Amino acid sequence: MMMMMMMRRISERAATGFSKNLILRSSASRFHGESLDSSVSPVLIPGVHVFHCQDAVGIVAKLSDCIAAKGGNILGYDVFVPENNNVFYSRSEFIFDPVKWPRQQMSEDFQAIAQRYGAMNSVVRVPSIDPKYKIALLLSKQDHCLVEMLHRWQDGKLPVDITCVISNHGRASNTHVMRFLERHGIPYHYVATTKDNKREDEILELVKDTDFLVLARYMQILSGKFLKGYGKDVINIHHGLLPSFKGGYPAKQAFDAGVKLIGATSHFVTEELDAGPIIEQMVESVSHRDNLRSFVQKSEDLEKKCLTKAIKSYCELRVLPYGTNKTVVF
Numbered sequence: 001m002m003m004m005m006m007m008r009r010i011s012e013r014a015a016t017g018f019s020k021n022l023i024l025r026s027s028a029s030r031f032h033g034e035s036l037d038s039s040v041s042p043v044l045i046p047g048v049h050v051f052h053c054q055d056a057v058g059i060v061a062k063l064s065d066c067i068a069a070k071g072g073n074i075l076g077y078d079v080f081v082p083e084n085n086n087v088f089y090s091r092s093e094f095i096f097d098p099v100k101w102p103r104q105q106m107s108e109d110f111q112a113i114a115q116r117y118g119a120m121n122s123v124v125r126v127p128s129i130d131p132k133y134k135i136a137l138l139l140s141k142q143d144h145c146l147v148e149m150l151h152r153w154q155d156g157k158l159p160v161d162i163t164c165v166i167s168n169h170g171r172a173s174n175t176h177v178m179r180f181l182e183r184h185g186i187p188y189h190y191v192a193t194t195k196d197n198k199r200e201d202e203i204l205e206l207v208k209d210t211d212f213l214v215l216a217r218y219m220q221i222l223s224g225k226f227l228k229g230y231g232k233d234v235i236n237i238h239h240g241l242l243p244s245f246k247g248g249y250p251a252k253q254a255f256d257a258g259v260k261l262i263g264a265t266s267h268f269v270t271e272e273l274d275a276g277p278i279i280e281q282m283v284e285s286v287s288h289r290d291n292l293r294s295f296v297q298k299s300e301d302l303e304k305k306c307l308t309k310a311i312k313s314y315c316e317l318r319v320l321p322y323g324t325n326k327t328v329v330f
């Protein structure tokens with residue numbers, strides 16, 4: 001539900017669009033097919049479109065015609081039509097000339113098809129024109145997930161704007177994390193919580209302008225009131241292979257259970273703890289030679305990779321709600 005609100009919100013924002021016909025050479029490419037005019041070869045930029053509607057004949061044709069009619073060239077096209085379930089999902093990657101297909105017109109063209117098919121989701125993004133997703137990161141005491149996300153963000157692998165970091169634990173200003181945040185102008189908000197006061201209203205105020213939230217080992221259970229008040233997607237990383245070992249200390253639960261596979265799970269946050277739609281999972285073998293310390297270390301390594309992959313997929317419009325508690329991840 002929340003993710004659909006998020007997708008719809010992005011779609012609304014995209015529709016109000018960015019009509020700047022910027023030609024950004026940094027992420028542009030030259031189409032090496034037959035050029036329409038040998039004197040001027042257009043600078044083409046990438047776009048992504050995801051679509052989810054009731055299944056019907058001709059949707060792919062309609063969507064591909066929409067792109068081709070404006071001179072766009074489809075580079076990749078994923079379609080999913082589950083059996084016994086009359087729905088259609090697609091994700092297309094294309095390049096186009098923003099002079100020939102202005103950003104606002106692109107939104108209107110896809111919106112017209114979405115209306116024709118009564119689409120549940122239709123979201124288009126042009127990464128080099130549209131603003132990056134704004135996110136806030138929430139964490140508690142451990143910061144290995146935060147550090148990984150900051151490093152991936154710094155090397156450009158996470159195309160987001162980190163508006164702030166919020167934690168219910170304070171951190172000394174001379175730590176690596178705090179120095180990094182200060183260097184990059186990312187505010188750190190220490191919001192101490194107690195069992196009786198989770199200070200959710202203050203957190204809501206701090207995150208009101210974000211597009212989605214990331215819980216990077218945030219050890220407080222968010223209330224349904226908070227999730228409804230925020231109204232957009234919240235992504236969590238659980239250092240266990242859900243649905244096994246929900247709740248606290250999953251690595252110890254797994255160790256005590258004598259498992260031979262441990263894992264990490266990134267999922268959407270719902271009111272019920274560790275029960276939201278799964279986005280990404282990663283696993284690693286363990287054996288009798290492992291101890292609790294190596295379980296925890298391996299879990300943390302998986303956790304970091306799983307979370308950043310999930311966030312990247314989400315930003316690339318690869319993740320769509322499917323049924324009541326699943327996802328399609330293209």
Ligand SMILES: Nc1nc2c(c(=O)[nH]1)N[C@@H](CN(C=O)c1ccc(C(=O)N[C@@H](CCC(=O)O)C(=O)O)cc1)CN2
Binds near residue numbers: 215223238
């Ligand atoms: N509404 C939701 N909130 C949160 C979710 C979620 O799925 N739905 N995920 C958690 C993260 N998490 C596991 O990944 C988790 C966090 C906290 C606990 C827990 O038992 N917390 C204790 C307090 C522990 C402490 O203060 O150190 C509690 O709240 O009583 C279990 C699992 C984030 N929030």
